[in-house]
Amino acid sequence: MTGSGLVMELTLLEAAHLSDLVSQFEDLVTSHDGSDPAVRRLTPDAYADSEAAAEFRRLTEDDLLSRRAADAGVVRRSLQRDGRDLDADQLDRSAAEDILVVDLTPDAAGSWLRTLAALRLVLADRLGVTDEDQRGDGDTRFGVYEWIGYRLEMLVQALDS
Amino acid sequence: MSIASPEIDERTDLRASTSGPWQTVVWNDPVNLMSYVEHIFRQYFGFSRDKAHRLMLAVHHDGHAVVAEGSREQMELHAQAMHDYGLWATVREAGS
Numbered sequence: 001m002t003g004s005g006l007v008m009e010l011t012l013l014e015a016a017h018l019s020d021l022v023s024q025f026e027d028l029v030t031s032h033d034g035s036d037p038a039v040r041r042l043t044p045d046a047y048a049d050s051e052a053a054a055e056f057r058r059l060t061e062d063d064l065l066s067r068r069a070a071d072a073g074v075v076r077r078s079l080q081r082d083g084r085d086l087d088a089d090q091l092d093r094s095a096a097e098d099i100l101v102v103d104l105t106p107d108a109a110g111s112w113l114r115t116l117a118a119l120r121l122v123l124a125d126r127l128g129v130t131d132e133d134q135r136g137d138g139d140t141r142f143g144v145y146e147w148i149g150y151r152l153e154m155l156v157q158a159l160d161s
Numbered sequence: 162m163s164i165a166s167p168e169i170d171e172r173t174d175l176r177a178s179t180s181g182p183w184q185t186v187v188w189n190d191p192v193n194l195m196s197y198v199e200h201i202f203r204q205y206f207g208f209s210r211d212k213a214h215r216l217m218l219a220v221h222h223d224g225h226a227v228v229a230e231g232s233r234e235q236m237e238l239h240a241q242a243m244h245d246y247g248l249w250a251t252v253r254e255a256g257s
Contacts, residue, residue: 046240047252060241064241067245114245120193120247130191134191160203
């Protein structure tokens with residue numbers, strides 16, 4: 001912990017993969033593609049009544065997705081090195097395990113919380129997660145899903161302590 | 162001093178105001194972590210650790226929990242905030 005916020009440490013390889021996922025997530029939420037089930041999950045019906053739900057969606061959905069994109073931008077930029085996004089393919093093998101220290105202000109920590117949770121929701125949709133005890137059948141994305149969960153858990157613990 | 166001018170940039174709602182109160186309900190899902198949900202309840206609503214924990218468990222075991230009651234507008238703001246955090250929240254009239 002520092003005076004203003006908290007510190008996260010990731011290997012450069014982790015940071016590069018996360019940066020790539022977050023960048024894809026930014027594309028997803030700026031697409032405003034309401035037919036994508038993952039986007040629908042991020043903007044769920046707020047009313048059981050379909051007419052009220054549609055009205056609420058009409059008034060709030062674009063703003064919600066814009067806030068999502070802004071949060072994701074905060075996360076991606078906090079993972080940049082020398083002002084550029086990390087690229088896993090460009091990483092020096094010897095540098096992959098180097099530690100990236102991310103200093104998070106309370107506001108940035110909020111962006112991280114919301115974005116990590118949202119990434120899990122999107123991955124869960126792509127993986128067809130319907131049960132909390134589900135384990136992947138060899139889909140490598142399941143490992144990513146669990147890894148983001150681990151990172152989110154660590155962040156929550158740090159914020160609660 | 163200013164003269165009264167109509168607020169035309171605000172949405173005018175002609176729906177009859179109902180007696181209320183309204184509720185914000187959070188629903189269980191298989192993805193969000195229990196620790197995360199509890200943290201959001203504490204941080205956003207300012208609930209004590211005990212209350213946040215109890216509500217989180219209610220969501221988990223009963224499938225949903227009422228996390229706030231009040232005006233419809235306020236409940237809609239809460240629902241939007243919950244959606245920002247990836248929780249599935251709905252608004253309903255109390256007793257419905």
